[in-house]
Amino acid sequence: MPRATSEKFTRTHQPSAAASKSKGESLGGRNPLFNTERFGQHILKNPGVARDIVDKANLRPTDRVLEVGPGTGNLTVLILEKAKQVTAIEMDPRMAAELSKRVQGKPEQRKLNIMIGDFVKADLPYFDVCISNTPYQISSPIIFRLLSHRPLFRVAILMFQREFAMRLVAQPGTSLWSRLSVNVQLYATVDHIRKVDKANFRPAPEVDSSVVRVVPKDPPPPVKFEEFDGLTRILFTRRNKTVHANFQAKGVYKMLEQNWKTWCAETGQTVEDEVDFKAKVDQLLEETGYAENRAAKMTVDDFLKLLSAFHDLGVHFA
Template sequence: MPRATSDRFTRAHQPSAKSKASSDASGSSAAARNPIFNTERFGQHILKNPQTAQSIVDAANLRPTDKVLEVGPGTGNLTVRILEKAKHVTAVEMDPRMAAELTKRVQGKPEQRKLEIIIGDFVKAELPYFDVCISNTPYQISSPLVFRLLSHRPLFRVAILMFQREFATRLVATPGSALWSRLSANVQLYSKVDLIMHVNKNNFRPPPKVESSVVRVVPRDPPPPVEFGEFDGLGRIVFSRRNKTVHANFMAKGVMEMLESNWKTWASVNEVMVEDNVNFKQKVEQVLQETGFAESRAAKMDINDLLKLLAAFHDAGIHFA
């Protein structure tokens, strides 16, 4: 993943004499068509309201010793405020044009020494150590960003993240609510999530078609001793039709075949003898009946319910990953 200090990045993007002359000739019409703010290719919308930007940074309660990871800095409206309070900022930006603007913004200032820019895809980037993450998240990486952060080690202290409002409200949803989902359960298993504020779409340039919200994510430390793939695998089944019974979801087409294949693979890897002519469907139904969750519905099951069900399946040698 290419990294660049402000100095190196600026030199690499100096305009040629020909392009500068062309720019001068175009005059004010070029300014009106400034391509910097044509961000649709990367799904990015620049936060322009200074009060909102300051509120987001304040919510992080930054310390002078903090190293901050910022995702999607754009032209730096959040970045410059973070740099005032933190020891160091690593900004991950997909769009080289935005990275160039951010570089120019700190050029020759004391903050330049505190800023590192990584140009590329956050999902694939090699992340440094960080205490705090702040993000005006491009909508298309919302889910990968959350789970990349929660799987990062060592654990960070807090993340202040802006998402599309529907996604944010799913993160903080509670069992029994309309938006309680596999996403809600997965995130809340590994972290505490709070809604901080709503942000109107007119706070951005260009304005998105949807409203946004900011959430605070604090990882559970220590993290629960649960393999994510197992918990998520169970969630995929029970939340596939959240208002149907758990039993009905396990009886859905293809589920039993997949689980039986997983069971035999697990048994082979762990050198466990598999009984001949075992009735696997009956084995699954027995777990559901004994735990009392056969007639439960995922829409109302909390994380403890899901963990109890997962543990019972594991006791029976049935795995989901």
């Protein structure tokens, strides 16, 4: 896997004509540029949809834009028309070569910086807006990488597989409300923008896609993600079971008791020899009124209140 770099893409990364011909022949005459399955990429070929996605970002002339998975640049060239600068992170050197050629010798070339490598591992530059036709295999990593980035960006317009996108915007009490939903909505407001039929891509994926708008909460809530995620991980193990039932799962009380004893040691608290930790947790759940609640119907605020009650008791989840 190539390491992400901020250096401009050069023609030395492009395959030789002989190599391209050989690869094309091995693929039965098909253009190897669009054999992108191993990178999880599907190139958006509908210019109307591409224009609509860029328009939804409401770009300003001063904006610095981060694009993830630009492919051959169908979104990139539209972003370059409106933004001050674009940094495009692309895993596939062939795609990066194609994008480089599209702007070569044009004024937009000075506004484009191409990084070749893995978005998840790359050192991200400052950016105001993120736009992405997201490679499928990094759908979850991209959303959390973006939300943990500082300084905060203004808005992200992201396209995902439709089911993943609908989980991002799901509400409590619906079938798609999940740990992903609550973890993302803790830090951002997410709206569904539009559905994109699979016929708009090359090669066509097996499912439709959807575009969402992600606006980070500024300031972000003063909650460690690891703590919040630790709580939701327990409660969404069986989302339709009660909170109390999920805490009864094997190993949960033992893990929390170890964390509690560590906290007591670090803060100089005395731990009674015969303390009944399970009884302490059960009492907390009853007193907060969440013992019989179910994660499938709990709101972000519900999870925050429950987490706060545990922290007051000295119980941590990470």
